[in-house]
Structure formats: C-alpha cells, structure tokens
Amino acid sequence: MDNIDVLLTRGVDKIYPSREALEKVLRSGKKLKLYQGFDPTGTQLHIGHAVGFRKLRQWQDMGHEVIFLIGDGTGQAGDPSGKKTAREKFFTREELRQNGKDYVMQSSKIMRFDGPNPVKILYNGDWLNKLNLKQILDIAGHFTLQQMLERDLYQERLKNNIPLSLREFMYPLLQGYDSVAMEVDLELGGSDQTFNMLTGRTLVAALLHKDKFVMTVPLLTDAKGTKIGKTEGNVIGITDPPNEFFGKIMSLGDDIIVNSFILLTDTPVEEIKEMKKKMEKGENPMTFKKRLAFELTKQFNSENAAKKAQEEFERVHQKGENPKSAEEFSTSQINWNPVDLLVESGTAKSKSEAKRLVDQGAVKLRSTAITNQQLTINISDGDILKVGKTKFLKVRVTS
Numbered sequence: 426m427d428n429i430d431v432l433l434t435r436g437v438d439k440i441y442p443s444r445e446a447l448e449k450v451l452r453s454g455k456k457l458k459l460y461q462g463f464d465p466t467g468t469q470l471h472i473g474h475a476v477g478f479r480k481l482r483q484w485q486d487m488g489h490e491v492i493f494l495i496g497d498g499t500g501q502a503g504d505p506s507g508k509k510t511a512r513e514k515f516f517t518r519e520e521l522r523q524n525g526k527d528y529v530m531q532s533s534k535i536m537r538f539d540g541p542n543p544v545k546i547l548y549n550g551d552w553l554n555k556l557n558l559k560q561i562l563d564i565a566g567h568f569t570l571q572q573m574l575e576r577d578l579y580q581e582r583l584k585n586n587i588p589l590s591l592r593e594f595m596y597p598l599l600q601g602y603d604s605v606a607m608e609v610d611l612e613l614g615g616s617d618q619t620f621n622m623l624t625g626r627t628l629v630a631a632l633l634h635k636d637k638f639v640m641t642v643p644l645l646t647d648a649k650g651t652k653i654g655k656t657e658g659n660v661i662g663i664t665d666p667p668n669e670f671f672g673k674i675m676s677l678g679d680d681i682i683v684n685s686f687i688l689l690t691d692t693p694v695e696e697i698k699e700m701k702k703k704m705e706k707g708e709n710p711m712t713f714k715k716r717l718a719f720e721l722t723k724q725f726n727s728e729n730a731a732k733k734a735q736e737e738f739e740r741v742h743q744k745g746e747n748p749k750s751a752e753e754f755s756t757s758q759i760n761w762n763p764v765d766l767l768v769e770s771g772t773a774k775s776k777s778e779a780k781r782l783v784d785q786g787a788v789k790l791r792s793t794a795i796t797n798q799q800l801t802i803n804i805s806d807g808d809i810l811k812v813g814k815t816k817f818l819k820v821r822v823t824s
Contacts, residue, residue, distance in 0.1 A: 432483050436476060436688045438616045441626065441639040447611075450638075457638075459484055459611035460492035462549065462603060464500035465524035466516055469662045470531040472721065473615075473645040473652065476688045478535040480613060480642055481544070485537060491544045492607060493532065495525035498553030499600050505578060505593040506617045515592070518550050531664050534725050552606040553599055564598050567631050568624070573597070576620045601625035604637055611638040617652070645688060646681070663725045668750075670725065671734035672742070672815030674718035679710040682717055690720050741817075747809050751817040754810070759822060761802055763788060763795045772812040787813050 426434070429451050433444050440447050450457070461477050485491045496504075500521040516524075529538065529546060536544045556564075573579070573594065582589045601624035604612055609629075612622045622639045629637040644652045661673045677685075682704070686697045700713050715735065723731035740746050754770040761769075764779040767788065773779035780798055782788050788795045789811040790802060804810075806822040 428483075428487060432480075432487065435694070436480055436642055438641040438643045439619070439639075440641075441623065442636070446636075447638050447640075456489050457484075457610040458490040458492070458608070459613060459638075460494050460547075460603070460607060460609050461613045462494035462496050462499065462600065463525075463528055464496035464504055465521050465528050466500055466503075468524050468527050469660060469664065470528060471660045471662050472689060474532070475535060475663060476642050476645055477613060477615065478532055479689065480640070482536050484613075485542055485544060488542060490542075491536070492609070493529065493536065493538075493544050493546050494603060494607075495521070495528060495546065495548045496550075496600075497521040497525060497548045498550035499596065499603070501550075502596045502599055503590075503593050504596050504600075504621070505582075505589070506596075506621065518554070522548065522550075534663055547607065549599075549603050549606070553602065556602075564602055564628065565595075567628060568598070578620075597621045597624040601628045604629050605632050608633060609637065610635075611640060613640045613642065615644050616641045617644060643684075643688065645685065667722050667726050667730040667734040668737050668748070669815055671718045671722045671731070671738050674721055675714055675738060675742070676814045677714070679704070679714065682710060682713050685717055685721075690717070690724070692720070742814075748817045751809065751819045753819045753821050755821040755823050756804075757823045759803055759805075761804060762798075763800060763802055764798055766802070766804075766810070767812065770810070770818055772810065772816060772818055782812060 429448060432451075433440065433448055459481075461481055463474070481491050481493075497518050500516050501518055503515050525548065538544050538546065574583075576597075579589060579594070581587075597620060600618075600621040604625035605628050612625055614622050619639070619641055622641070626637045626639055629635060646652055661670065663670075665673065683697060683701050686692050686700070687694070704710050704713065715738075718738070719731045719735055722734050737748060741748050756769070763783050764773075764776055767773035767779035767782060768776055773782060783795060783798050786794050786796050790804070791808055792811075795802060804820050804822065806820065808820040810818040810820060812818070
C-alpha cells in the first residue's frame with residue numbers, strides 16, 4: 426500500500442461520493458483544501474478526537490491544505506449530534522473563542538501549526554455571525570422539512586417525545602455553510618457527523634457548482650460500544666497527566682485494544698492482526714493493552730514519561746503499593762463526611778457524583794473502602810485517597 430491507499434483506508438469509515446472518485450483526484454496530483462470543525466464546548470480534547478487529528482496529519486504530510494476550524498459560530502447553536510436529550514446550556518461566542526485556544530494547544534500534540542505546510546486556524550463565527558436574513562433564508566431554501574426530518578437523531582427525539590429546539594434543528598445548515606464560506610474540496614469528521622457534512626456537500630454543489638468530498642472516520646468506542654467523549658462522561662484527555670492517562674487506558678475493556686491500535690497508532694496492520702489472533706487463542710490481553718497504553722502515552726508525552734507511567738501502574742495496580750507521587754489536597758480539617766471530602770478535594774464535581782462513587786465502593790482511604798455516605802472519617806497527614814481505578818490523592822493536614 427502506498428500513502429494514498431493508507432490515507433483512504435486505514436481509520437476511514439466512508440467516503441462520499443466514493444473512494445474511487447477521491448482516489449482518482451489524488452492520483453492526478455491535485456492538492457485539496459480540506460477541514461474538520463470542532464465546537465469548543467469544553468476545555469479538554471480526548472483520545473476520540475485524536476482519530477480525526479491523525480487523519481488530518483496524514484493529509485498535511487502529503488502536502489494538502491488543512492484547516493482546523495473552531496466553531497465559535499456553530500457552537501452557539503449547539504450540535505445535537507450524538508445527544509439523546511435536549512441541550513441545557515448554550516455557549517456565547519466569547520466562551521467558545523476562549524476554549525478554542527486550548528483546543529489548538531492540545532491538538533498541536535498531533536498536528537503541526539508551524540513549519541512547512543502548517544495547519545490553518547479559522548473561526549466560523551467570522552462568517553456565520555455576519556449572515557443576514559436573506560442569506561439565511563437562501564441557505565434554508567435548499568432543503569425541505571422532509572429531508573431534515575430524515576435524520577435518525579431527529580426521528581429518535583420525536584419518537585421519544587424529547588424536545589428538539591429549532592436552534593439545534595438549524596445546526597446542520599450552519600455547518601453546511603462552512604464548506605461554502607471556505608470553498609473547501611473535502612470535509613473530514615466522525616461518522617456521527619455524516620448528516621451535517623452531507624448538508625455541506627449539498628450546499629457546495631448548489632452554491633459553488635462543484636463537488637465536495639466527505640470522509641468520515643470511525644468513532645472510538647469503549648467495551649459497551651459507547652463513544653469515548655465528553656457527553657458520555659468517560660473522557661481520556663490527551664493532556665491528562667501521564668500516570669493517570671496510562672491508567673485510564675488500562676481500565677478500558679479488552680475489546681477496544683485492536684480498534685485503538687488501528688485508529689490511534691502507526692503499528693503495522695499485520696502486527697495488529699497477529700495480536701488479535703493471539704488474544705483469540707487465549708493469550709492474556711493485558712500484555713497488548715500495556716503496549717497500547719505505552720504507545721499512546723509516548724505519543725502524547727514522551728518515551729521517558731511512558732516508561733515511568735508503566736512502572737507506576739505495575740507498582741500500584743499489580744503490586745498493590747501506594748503511588749510515589751500524587752496530587753495533594755491540603756486541609757486543616759481532620760473529621761470529614763466522605764461526600765464533602767470528595768467535593769472539596771476536587772475528586773468529584775458534585776455531591777451527586779460523590780454519592781454515586783461512595784455507593785459504588787469506588788472510594789478508598791488507607792486502602793479501606795468507604796461505602797457509607799453518612800460516615801464520619803478521620804484523615805491524617807500523608808493518607809492516600811483513591812477514587813475509582815486511576816485517581817489518587819495525597820492528603821496534607823495543616824496545622
């Protein structure tokens with residue numbers, strides 16, 4: 426396989442209108458302008474985002490013009506993709522722009538924003554916020570209500586009597602216009618964005634009278650088939666501390682190993698197939714999962730950080746020892762309700778989350794599980810508080 430074959434196959438879900446049509450263009454030597462958009466409705470990028478970043482980097486390395494689009498315009502509407510409930514909060518353009526700066530910094534672990542052929546950074550609020558009524562009506566005029574309602578997500582909301590605001594309903598039209606405003610040749614995104622991206626394909630054909638390719642990449646899912654991401658609450662951030670990152674990878678289900686090697690590493694496909702055969706024959710998946718955790722920790726940090734993270738994981742989780750280093754929580758209070766301690770120390774974002782962690786037996790102090798929300802616990806300087814499988818906190822009692 427040459428670079429074009431790899432670009433069009435590994436880590437690719439579908440290509441519209443077809444792989445053959447895109448391959449013909451690429452083999453002609455033409456350089457394309459392409460983009461992927463991100464609504465910065467949070468501050469942390471996760472390994473699910475890395476699937477798209479790695480594909481963008483391949484395009485970049487092959488000399489194509491890559492745009493990293495920050496959705497400070499679309500983010501105000503709120504993308505309903507993948508959301509089975511109505512959105513409770515909508516972000517301002519200012520909030521989205523600020524978060525977008527963090528996105529650029531984190532994604533630079535994979536893509537190049539300087540040097541030869543740098544990735545360009547654009548903000549879609551620069552054109553979406555300037556659209557007038559006539560332009561918005563003209564965009565909407567290229568679609569029918571029936572076409573929009575064909576979307577599976579909308580059908581599911583309607584069937585379950587879950588509100589779908591017109592604000593969210595219009596989202597695909599806004600994303601679709603991005604392709605027109607930038608006059609791109611191709612859009613890349615997760616398979617859950619297919620409807621939105623094909624909307625852009627329709628608008629490009631109607632307004633620019635040219636063809637726009639769409640390349641979808643698979644979603645990274647956990648053992649239950651649930652997408653790894655912010656909405657699902659199972660984020661593995663690409664900027665998580667190495668020890669915590671390594672541990673989170675190790676806590677994933679065994680059936681994510683093969684897919685993660687394909688989507689998130691450059692490990693040769695033949696090696697991955699061999700791993701799969703060995704696991705099917707009964708070889709312990711732990712060996713391969715450790716290799717995956719090492720590869721990803723190295724990719725987002727350094728080889729030295731990956732080695733130290735693996736050593737710490739083996740010492741703490743396999744030998745049962747306390748971690749050598751952990752985040753610290755300082756307090757002068759000795760007697761605590763466990764729920765209050767979790768919230769105050771930042772190991773739980775809310776009291777409801779803290780109660781859930783206690784009820785699940787996911788909280789340990791001095792290696793002893795705390796399962797009673799009403800219990801009063803006594804803490805001492807140097808105590809280790811363990812929350813979940815990977816988070817450790819060292820208590821510092823001040824006088």
